[in-house]
């Protein structure tokens with residue numbers, strides 16, 4: 001079979017991650033065009049994939065004007081720049097791989113769903129969690145009925161203190177006006193996942209949460225606005241020096257930053273590749289000296305929450321509670337699922353099934369070694385999502401896609417309702433929306 005062809009719109013962190021699938025599986029997927037305003041990222045991707053110069057664009061709008069050049073498009077622009085390219089590319093007949101969130105308001109999400117249906121193209125929203133081997137095993141266990149009826153679920157998203165500082169205080173998702181509420185930008189995956197596990201619709205939702213810590217008034221006396229100049233950096237866990245000049249994936253040892261930065265892992269990956277396209281000690285230092293990631297976490301213009309809880313009631317009375325918090329090491333999500341005949345606990349890699357009748361525990365190791373962060377490919381989710389989407393396009397069969405238009409629209413509505421509940425301090429019924 002001929003490989004599926006794909007255009008990348010937005011060759012940032014996610015665009016590059018999905019394009020990597022074509023390098024690893026050239027017999028399945030070929031990247032034939034790229035649209036990206038950033039010169040270095042654009043040139044890098046074009047070179048890696050050997051893209052013809054006349055198919056390298058600095059803006060996705062150019063694709064609107066030319067004839068269709070591929071089977072599919074991956075839309076990996078920032079949250080507020082999803083709707084326009086999604087609708088336009090659907091109209092041109094491209095199948096869409098669309099980064100989450102679909103868009104930042106319900107009307108735009110609906111417009112995308114309407115466009116893919118009207119133009120009979122497939123849509124896969126990048127809810128990578130649905131595709132991980134861990135989720136596949138968990139979903140099979142639940143569907144096989146080993147714990148009976150699911151009565152309630154408790155789910156924790158440990159965003160992580162340094163990840164919060166990186167993405168939601170200093171980075172792209174720190175301001176609602178330019179991205180989305182954090183529940184949408186970070187945890188639409190989780191509400192989508194809970195809906196997927198429940199296998200039922202959510203009927204009612206409530207939520208509380210706020211920005212407590214990363215505020216001007218929490219700044220320690222004597223701190224400066226940029227971390228490289230700050231005399232408190234040794235005592236601040238959020239210092240950019242602490243985060244970017246050491247390996248964030250390992251315990252911090254000693255004070256030799258140059259040495260520690262390169263011990264036990266490459267910096268040519270997330271989060272360092274967000275600071276600069278070619279991370280090295282010198283380019284990282286320059287980015288911290290001049291760019292947004294070197295700012296004090298108490299002197300940024302962030303406004304998204306740093307902790308939030310959501311409570312949900314599903315059809316049949318099943319309940320779920322969800323906590324998203326910055327104030328924890330960044331680890332895999334933790335989940336407990338309480339059923340009428342047993343309980344399953346999961347930590348992103350292992351599943352522990354306790355059976356009430358036999359009083360035994362069975363452990364399933366899903367071997368998700370790489371971890372659930374973007375750097376780890378979301379525990380196999382990125383790879384499995386791409387594999388499913390490419391198979392769907394190659395076989396013209398949407399059943400490979402687990403995160404299509406209707407299921408994604410439903411779980412996005414849960415997020416919009418939870419945000420409304422938080423702001424208006426009340427319970428929202430999804431049936432009334």
Ligand SMILES: NC(=O)c1ccc[n+]([C@@H]2O[C@H](COP(=O)([O-])OP(=O)(O)OC[C@H]3O[C@@H](n4cnc5c(N)ncnc54)[C@H](O)[C@@H]3O)[C@@H](O)[C@H]2O)c1
Pocket residue numbers: 009010011012013014015035036037038041058059060061076077078079081099100101126127128172185374378
């Ligand atoms: N599925 C997941 O687990 C996951 C993880 C992280 C981020 N995301 C989502 O992926 C999306 C992209 O995130 P990212 O981390 O790659 O961000 P990024 O900023 O690294 O990449 C976005 C890219 O879009 C480019 N862009 C801007 N305007 C453009 C235009 N007119 N035409 C073409 N390209 C344009 C930017 O230059 C940038 O390189 C966001 O919506 C984010 O919420 C999803």
